[in-house]
Amino acid sequence: MILSLSLSLLAGVISWSFAEYALHNWVGHVAKGKNEFSREHLRHHAQKDYFAPTLKKWLLALPVLLATGFFAQFFAGPVWGGVYALGFGLTWLWYEQLHYRLHTIPPRGPLSRFLRHHHFAHHFQNPHKNHGVTSPLWDWVFGSFIAVKGPLIVPRSHAMDWLFDAEGQMKVEYTSDYQLKTYRSQLTIQEQAIL
Numbered sequence: 001m002i003l004s005l006s007l008s009l010l011a012g013v014i015s016w017s018f019a020e021y022a023l024h025n026w027v028g029h030v031a032k033g034k035n036e037f038s039r040e041h042l043r044h045h046a047q048k049d050y051f052a053p054t055l056k057k058w059l060l061a062l063p064v065l066l067a068t069g070f071f072a073q074f075f076a077g078p079v080w081g082g083v084y085a086l087g088f089g090l091t092w093l094w095y096e097q098l099h100y101r102l103h104t105i106p107p108r109g110p111l112s113r114f115l116r117h118h119h120f121a122h123h124f125q126n127p128h129k130n131h132g133v134t135s136p137l138w139d140w141v142f143g144s145f146i147a148v149k150g151p152l153i154v155p156r157s158h159a160m161d162w163l164f165d166a167e168g169q170m171k172v173e174y175t176s177d178y179q180l181k182t183y184r185s186q187l188t189i190q191e192q193a194i195l
Helices: 002-030 036-046 054-076 078-104 110-124 137-142 189-194
Strands: 152-155 178-181
Touching: 002 036, 002 054, 002 078, 002 137, 036 054, 054 078, 078 110, 110 152
Parallel strands: 152 178
Antiparallel strands: none
């Protein structure tokens, strides 16, 4: 019984991983602003610190979570279906936290460093690639994975705050992973005179 419950939970986790990729790629990007999720997602790309309001996320996610729970219980029964839906829902909540933290908190180890670099390659190098946030698994499966070699070029206007020290300079520990792209119009008059 414990093994089958664990497998149900794992199936929910893996299903969320696929749903995350599908939502991000096909509903968020391919739709090109034709649905509410896509509009919110494209706004997240366009505005540095924008994340959809929590209420909006819940209103968009609730039908998906309810349908997942209903169908899982219909096909697998109340116990296994409920555990599957729990795995799906908890992984969705973890995804929301992780995605927010990638943008707002500096990396604290090799895995968090990799996940940030993977995700920001999607934001700053090619929005048609690296749709997985919690894992690159489905990017590998669908051929949308790109590995970034060398520093990732980030527009200064969209750079994550954790990249900078108190004086506004890029922290040395991130220079091997990120490089700032500054447009001439963003420079001060003194900086423009130097060029």
